[in-house]
Amino acid sequence: xxxxxxxxxxxxxxxxxxxxxxxxxxxxxxxxxxxxxxxxxxxxxxxxxxxxxxxxxxxxxxxxxxxxxxxxxxxxxxxxxxxxxxxxxxxxxxxxxxxxxxxxxxxxxxxxxxxxxxxxxxxxxxxxxxxxxxxxxxxxxxxxxxxxxxxxxxxxxxxxxxxxxxxxxxxxxxxxxxxxxxxxxxxxxxxxxxxxxxxxxxxxxxxxxxxxxxxxxxxxxxxxxxxxxxxxxxxxxxxxxxxxxxxxxxxxxxxxxxxxxxxxxxxxxxxxxxxxxxxxxxxxxxxxxxxxxxxxxxxxxxxxxxxxxxxxxxxxxxxxxxxxxxxxxxxxxxxxxxxxxxxxxxxxxxxxxxxx
Numbered sequence: 001x002x003x004x005x006x007x008x009x010x011x012x013x014x015x016x017x018x019x020x021x022x023x024x025x026x027x028x029x030x031x032x033x034x035x036x037x038x039x040x041x042x043x044x045x046x047x048x049x050x051x052x053x054x055x056x057x058x059x060x061x062x063x064x065x066x067x068x069x070x071x072x073x074x075x076x077x078x079x080x081x082x083x084x085x086x087x088x089x090x091x092x093x094x095x096x097x098x099x100x101x102x103x104x105x106x107x108x109x110x111x112x113x114x115x116x117x118x119x120x121x122x123x124x125x126x127x128x129x130x131x132x133x134x135x136x137x138x139x140x141x142x143x144x145x146x147x148x149x150x151x152x153x154x155x156x157x158x159x160x161x162x163x164x165x166x167x168x169x170x171x172x173x174x175x176x177x178x179x180x181x182x183x184x185x186x187x188x189x190x191x192x193x194x195x196x197x198x199x200x201x202x203x204x205x206x207x208x209x210x211x212x213x214x215x216x217x218x219x220x221x222x223x224x225x226x227x228x229x230x231x232x233x234x235x236x237x238x239x240x241x242x243x244x245x246x247x248x249x250x251x252x253x254x255x256x257x258x259x260x261x262x263x264x265x266x267x268x269x270x271x272x273x274x275x276x277x278x279x280x281x282x283x284x285x286x287x288x289x290x291x292x293x294x295x296x297x298x299x300x301x302x303x304x305x306x307x308x309x310x311x312x313x314x315x316x317x318x319x320x321x322x323x324x325x326x327x328x329x330x331x332x333x334x335x336x337x338x339x340x341x342x343x344x345x346x347x348x349x350x351x352x353x354x355x356x
Contacts (some may be wrong), residue, residue: 001066004088005052012092024049027093031231035264037102039110040121045095052088054096055122098229101125140171182207186214196220202227205245213252218273222254228264242267 009017016023028045048054052070053063074089075082101121104110109119109127177185186192195216200208202225216222227233227241246256249269257268 001052001068001070001088004071004086005092008088008092009049020049021046027231032094032098032229035228037098037121037229039102039117039119039124040095040097041117044120044122045097048095048097049092052092055125057122057126093231094229097121097125099125100128104128105131139169179207183209183211186211191215193217198222200224202230202241205248208245208248208252210252213254213271216271218271220271221257222249222269222271224249224267224269226263226265226267238264 009020013020013023024046025042028040028042032040032045044054047056056063070088070090071086072089073084073086076085077083078085101124104124104127106127109124111118192214193216197220198212198216200222205224208224213222224245226245227238230238233241245267249267253272254269255272257270260268
């Protein structure tokens with residue numbers, strides 16, 4: 001994995017590879033920090049850019065086994081032919097810190113000292129993910145059983161009069177769907193008009209279509225992640241992306257959310273229909289996306305078939321290196337490419353036929 005990461009990084013930086021430390025600092029301080037991610041520390045961001053390791057919860061010597069699941073196969077063009085090649089195709093520019101590491105309900109983790117954050121994005125991520133897992137672990141239990149263990153309740157809780165416990169929330173099941181199901185899901189009666197919330201990542205906006213919108217009930221909410229933290233996009237491109245998201249949402253049958261405050265991170269809509277738009281959930285308004293995500297991971301966009309996998313496994317280490325395509329922002333920009341092309345020609349007939 002270290003070889004695959006370095007190969008991808010060399011192709012991304014090009015002639016700037018020898019100055020990669022400076023490029024990393026520039027992207028962090030002049031882009032991510034300016035866009036609201038000041039809590040990301042220089043040391044952790046630089047380590048991730050160099051090695052691909054973002055979170056070290058234990059001693060650094062514990063991370064000596066590569067995570068081979070991050071490597072996958074793709075068909076690339078080589079001398080005019082399509083050849084299967086194995087590599088790392090994920091994000092190498094922004095980093096995973098913006099997912100859970102820049103916002104938290106615990107204000108003490110966001111404190112600063114002499115203008116510098118006291119906690120790193122890795123520590124905030126650990127706290128947020130731990131809290132999410134804890135909430136999932138107690139899901140389905142009565143509210144009275146979700147607090148402190150028996151005998152460890154705070155004194156004020158033990159002396160207060162007992163209150164009737166709220167009913168336990170119903171159990172749920174998570175279904176992982178293939179990427180192609182976004183256009184055919186509405187054909188099943190059990191899914192058509194079923195969902196109340198749809199969350200679309202910025203790399204999946206090309207899937208936002210009337211077919212996908214048919215799965216939402218009238219008045220249901222749509223939250224689309226904007227490209228605020230993509231470091232390779234300029235300000236005018238970010239604005240153009242937000243405009244294009246609005247056009248795609250409107251074409252899919254959605255209208256802007258009433259009462260939602262302006263945000264550079266998320267665009268909020270509701271399904272047009274006879275029903276009034278649903279009230280805005282405080283969790284959505286805080287800027288933290290909900291966990292319900294219909295779109296699967298980008299890695300499923302072009303999974304290799306069996307014969308391609310055999311070619312990948314049997315490829316000799318000393319074979320001629322392949323010419324990789326231009327991947328400036330990692331896999332996210334690959335998904336954004338059709339949107340950017342549509343932005344360049346907004347009046348073309350291909351706007352409504354955006355594909356990866």
